[in-house]
Structure formats: structure tokens, C-alpha cells
Amino acid sequence: VSARFVTAKVLGSLVTLAFVVVFNFFLFRIVESDPVASMFRGRNLTQTQRAELTKQFGLDGSQWDQFVSYLQQTASFNLGRSYQTNQPVADEIWDAAGPTIALVGVSSVLSAVLGTMLGVAAAWRRRTKADYSITSFTMATYSMPDFWLGMLLLVAFAVGLEWFPVGGITDPNADATGLAHIADQAKHMFLPALTLTVAYLGEYTIIMRSSLLDTMREDYLVLARAKGLRDVLVRNRHAVPNALLPVVALMAINFGFVLSGAIAVEAIFSWPGLGLATYQALVGPDLPMLQGLFLVFSASVIFFNLVADLLYGYLDPRVRTT
């Protein structure tokens, strides 16, 4: 991969990020609003309290002043203070990132791996019963809204069978440590992780299936067979690696959404991650929090797109030259 290719891609990403930073500021200020007044409506604040809160919320001064101080703060990774908790937004996001990365990370990996395997199986046995059942199952789950699937699983396994808790990340009465603590968290994570895994399987299956079908028409597979290789080896050594390209790109892009990808599912299972934080910030509305979350989400999407670009350039030489 040439240095020029990399530089161009990195610069492009930085420009996009700068645009997001500026756009973010104005996005939340298009409509005139007064969060201090609505949050403390009827509370008979004194003038000092009002002025103090307005300052705390970063709403004093003209919009230009606010913009300049916003740029300065953002450059030093200070995302302001949340209206709702009066804690630094960066801390709030940091606290919520762990549960989200655990939940969405695990289910992204699972759905990518399982989905790709199902896609391989479907393509290799195209137009058999196996193909039809895999394709229809994954299409069905993929087209199901994830919150609906989540509700179904919740009703079946948490309410009906009572196998799993209905929400949260730990049992507040357990105070478990060590292995028991991990077990407690795993139990809480099972249903949301299952929901996300099943909901996103289909994407990988469909792409892997069609990509592998394309590859299967290539001459080198005929050659591989002609050499007398076993079917499994033809598949695993010659067909799948070449067909994986679009899946790798999809994975990289989807990982960009790991942070933001689970708003609905986190809300359903009261999973205290970034998705739930987004939902609550929207209900607030908690502008600094939303602003910070959008910035983090955009940055992560931009970063992983860059990774996908570079990876693609590395894996497929044709991309570099065009």
C-alpha cells in the first residue's frame, strides 16, 4: 500500500471529522430553546441560580462565543457537562462505553462469524433445502426490527420461562465478585446479545452467499477440482478466502456502529450503555450529552471506514490504483 494512498485516506477522514464537529454544534441549536427554563419550570429559581445554571450549561454569551468555546473544549477532549447529571460528558460516555462494547462487540463478532458460515453453507449447497431454509431464516430475522425481536425474546425467556432477568446488567441484591459476578453479568447479557446476533446474521449470510456464488464460477475452482481436491478443501482453501472480501469490508463498517448500534435493544433491556444514554439524552433533551455522543459515534464510524478502506487496499490491489 503506497504512502500516498494512506495519506489521502487519512486526510479525507480528518476533513469528515472536522465537518462533523462543526455540524454537531449547529445541529442542536437550529431551534431556539431554553433547557434551563424547562428543566426548572415552576421551581422559582433565584436570579443567581438561573445565571449559574445557564453558565454551567454553556448557554451564556452569544452563539459565536459558545461556538468558539465549544471548539476549544472539544479540541482538549472536554465535551462539557451533562444537563441531567452535572457530570462531565466525557466521563458519562466513558462509563457507558464498557457495557456497550461488551454487548455489541460480542454480538457483532458472533453475527459476523455465524452469518458468514451460514452464507458459505447456503452458497455451497445452493438450491437445496438447506440453502432455502438458511436464506429464509436469516432474511426473516434480518427484516425483523431488532426491538421487536428483543421484545419477543423478553416475553418468552424472561417473563414466560423466567430463565433470564428482564433487564439491567447485574443483580442489585447479589453483590457477587469474581466468577459469580461474571456469571451474573453474562446471564443479564444473554438475551440482548442473542437479539443482536440473530438480528444481524442475515446481512452477512446474504453477502457471503452471493459473493461465494460469484467466486464459484471462477476458472481456478474448476482447476482445483480437476486436481482432485476434496470438496471441503476446494471450499475452504480456494473459494472462501477469495469470497471473503466484501464481508471483511462489511465487518469493518459495522464495527464503526458498535458504539451506537444498539439504541433500541439497550432501551428494551435497560442495558446501561451508550444506546440507553442516547435515548435518555434525547428524552431530556440533554444537549451536551447528545453532542458528545454524536461526536463519538461519528468518530468511530469514520475511523472504521478508514480501517475498511485501508484493509481493502491491502487485500485487493485493484482498489489502490483506482
Add this chain to the structure above:
Amino acid sequence: LVGAVLFVALLAGMTAVSAEGQKEPSTFDVGDTQDIDSMSPLIGVTVPAYEAWTIQYATLTDKAASDFHTIPGLAKSWTSSPDKRTWTYKLRPNMKWSDGKPLTSEDVAWTVNTAREEEWLNHSSVVGNLTATAPDPETVVIKSSVDDPKLPTMDAYILPKHIWEPLGAKGRAKYDGLDGVGSGPFTLEKFEKGQFARFKANPNYYGGRPAVDKVVLRFYNNPDAMVAALKTGELDAAEDVPGQAFKSLQGSSDIQTIAGYQGAMSELGINGGDGLKKPHPALLDKRVRVAIAHAIDKDAIVDRVLAGIGKPAHTLSTSPDPAWTPEIPEDQLYEFDLDKAKQILDDAGYKDTDGDGIREMPGGGQPLNFRYGVRTEGDAGAPTYELISGWLKEIGIATTRKVYDDSQLTVVIGKGDYDMYSWGWTPFVDPDPMLSYFTCDQIASDPEDPTNYYNDANYCDPEYDKLYAQQKVELDHEKRLEIVHEMLTRFQESAVYDVLYTYPDNQAYRKNRFTGWTRQPAETGPVLFSNSSPTYAKLKPVSASAASDDGGSSSAGIIVIVVLAIAAIGGGILLVRRRRTVYERE
């Protein structure tokens, strides 16, 4: 695949291990749909935060569960000077904070004075005009700079001086309040933001150690999941149950539902025209406002917007204590009658001259088309608008829907840039704040700062203001009640503020776990999340044998999971072996 199988197996295996932990019988689990924003009373504003402070911090005087009258709290008795501006409180002897340090009049005086000086968010409405001194450890003297009918009630959270003073003013303003030192029945043990706050019984509580060991406030973002947790027994009680679920729980044999009224109301507010901008000219005509009032079927709104869980109302609800709300004379009520509404508009000269179904101003010209602000918050805004705009259309009035979130609507109302909207209020126990919002000087008058005011009716009535000033210093309760009733009756008559209904806090609890549920106020109020939440200290666990009737299904679940896990592991091993043989044969 192996990884996936192992992951599932691991999860399943762990589930089997951890499901053994049975719930302690004397832990009281409450679910809520809102999170505690901060444990510090200087910062937090959400309803569960108040509940947490009410559990943890006792106040100088408490409020009776039955009707909010002032009863002893940290103070056992009090006396007043003849002018009722100086009150002397005697504290209970030998009180201690939950950490064992003595709780004295120093703590009280320090809290009152520091809160006043630093204008603490949740204290200043109580202590703004008060100064406290501590002549001896069991005596607090509180002086008010004005006549204050709220006294001797002192419902400000008293904080432990030994924790809060060393922080300094700046430190206090940012302190997270997680020390767990308090004087109430329970004190904070563990707080996981976005998940739960767990409290333990305070052995030094002046009312004696509570019978329940722990209280857990749990946060559910999904109200249906919360209701499910109540049904499965993960929760003992739930606050803020959605209307439909609440109705379905009403039939349940082991769950008690409570529609707890605390005075929350919703209204159709009309721009009365005394603010920064005038509304549509027709709305300045009281006859048009009266016609609108006649076109609103409050019973239908309660039925269809609140699933029947609410009560039609006529004037401001100024307190959770229903005694403050007057009986409006029958002939002054604007009953639902579309023909009467049309007749009033016809008589006043508002006729549809161009035949488009919408009336115009007398003599033709501007049609009666009103801008109606609809809130995005809550579930009631959109359906209320649909119903009201439908009835208005029937009497020849058009509406233009304007959708706002609260922080936008606040600005719109402040600027007077509206004709009507629906929103609501939840009152404090004392009616004064709610009454104060509708005085003339609460109408936005500074165009540079339009949100510094509360009068969202933009309506000014000098007679109302005169009565307001009278009730504010009237120290005789009966006389004050009479003045307030007169104010509210006048206010209703103006037809600028059509109060639609009052609505309850929907709560539910499991009957088989605890006794001691206490409604505040009696018969109509909620059992939890009330003004002083007396239930927590009174709860007693029902004997353990009666309570543990579930658990069978979960052990069946464990068995199934274990079987599944074994099958998955077995399958995984088989697959791996098969693959190996394939490669070996290569």
C-alpha cells in the same frame, strides 16, 4: 463455530451457577422508569432522586400521611413568638447520624444558613427567607424575614455538617453525594447509575430501625419490562406503570394497583394577550374562550388519552391535598355542549362567511385558525391535540399544529408566540408556588429574557393578585383556604386556562411480600414516591414461608439450560473432531 458454541455454553453454564442466589426476604425492590440523576440534593432534579433523599435525609418536621399536616420529625416540638416569625424547635434527644456521629442543632442551623447563602437548588424555596441559630445542641431557633404561612413546616433535607462542610462551597456544588450518611430510615449503600440504588436500614433512625433490611430502587428504561419484573416477582413494587398495563394488573389476584393522586394536572392553555405578543384577536374575546371551553369533552379525554385513569378537573390543582381545590358552582362550569358553543360564537358575530367550514372574525376577514403547541414529551400531547382539534373543527374553529419539545415550548410561551397549547403542572404541597405563577408580574415582560417567568396563560387579573398577596401572609389556615378558593374560582371563570384533568401516579405492588403500605394523602394518594413517602419505614415483610411461592420454574429453567449447554458442547466437540479427520486425510 467452536468459539460461538463455547460462548453459548459458557453463558448457559454460568446462568446455572448464578441462578442459585435466592432473594433475601427483607429486601424491598422498587422499579421506576426514571433514573436518579444525582444523589446530591444540591444537584439532582428527577423524581427518584427526591425519593432517594426522602429515604436518606430526615427533615426538621415531617408530614402526616393522612393529610400532610405538620408532625414531629427531627424536632419533637416547637413554639412560636407572638408575631409567628420566630420559631423555636426542640430536637429529639441523643440523635445520631447513620455513621454514629451525633446529630445536633448545629447540623440543622448549618444546613439552613448555608443553603440560604449558597442558594441550593432544592432548599432555597424553603430556607430563602430563614436564618437559623443553635443556642444549645437540642434547640434550633429559626427566624423568618417575612410573614411565612409555611412555618412551622420545615421540609428541607438536613445534611450532615461533618460530611458537607469540609467540602467547601465549590466542592459541594460538584459533590456526588455518595457518602451514604443520613438520618432517614434507610441510607445509601451502593449506587450504580442507570441501574439501581441500594439502601440499607439505618439503625440510628429516630423512628427506630426499619423492619426491612434493604431497599433497592431499580431503573427500567422499558416500562413493559418493569411490569414483567413485577409479575415475575423480581420486583415488589413498581412506580409509573403505563396505563394499559395498569388496567391489566387491576384484575390480578396477587398484585394491588394504586392510582395515587398528587395533584398533577394537564390543561389547555390559551394566550390571554397580556404578554409580549398578542394571540389571534378572537382569543382576546372571552366569549370565544368560553365557546372553546364548552367544546371540550373532558370525560372523553380521560377515557381515551389516559385509558380512563384520571379525573376531569375544572380549575388549577395547587396541592396534592385536595382540600385546596374549590367546588366550582354548577352554573359556572363550562359543560361539554357543541351546540351551545356554536350558539355563543354565532351570537358574538363569528360566522362562516365564505363557506369553508371555518368561522371568520365579525364582519368577515381573518379566519379563526389558532396555532396549537403540541409537546413531544409524554404520551398525552398528540392524542389530546387530535381530540380537541376535532371538536373545535365541529364548531368552526381551525387549528394549526405546532410541535415542540419542552425547552422550545418554554421559549415560545415566554415570547407570547402562540395561541394555545396543552401542557401540565405538578404542584408542591403548599399551594403558594402554583398560585404565584398566575400573578401579573409572572407574565413575560423582558423580550431579552422571556423565559424568566411562569405565567403561561399570559393573563393578568389585578383582583387575583390582590387575593394572592392576602393569602401569602394569612396565618389563619381556614381564612387562607377561603381566599385560595376564591382565587381559583375566579381563575376558572376567565376561561384562559382550561384545566382538563388531574392524573394519578400509577403504582402497583405484590400483596404477598410486605405489609404496611401507607397512602399519602389517605385514600387518594400514592404509597411510594409521595411527598414524605412514609411507607418505607412502615413496611414489614410477610413471613418467609408465605412469600417463597416461586422458584420452581426457574430451577426447571436451569435444568433445560444445562442440558442445552451439554448438547452444545458435545456438538462442538464432534464438529471439531470431524474437521480434524478431514484435514488429517488430506
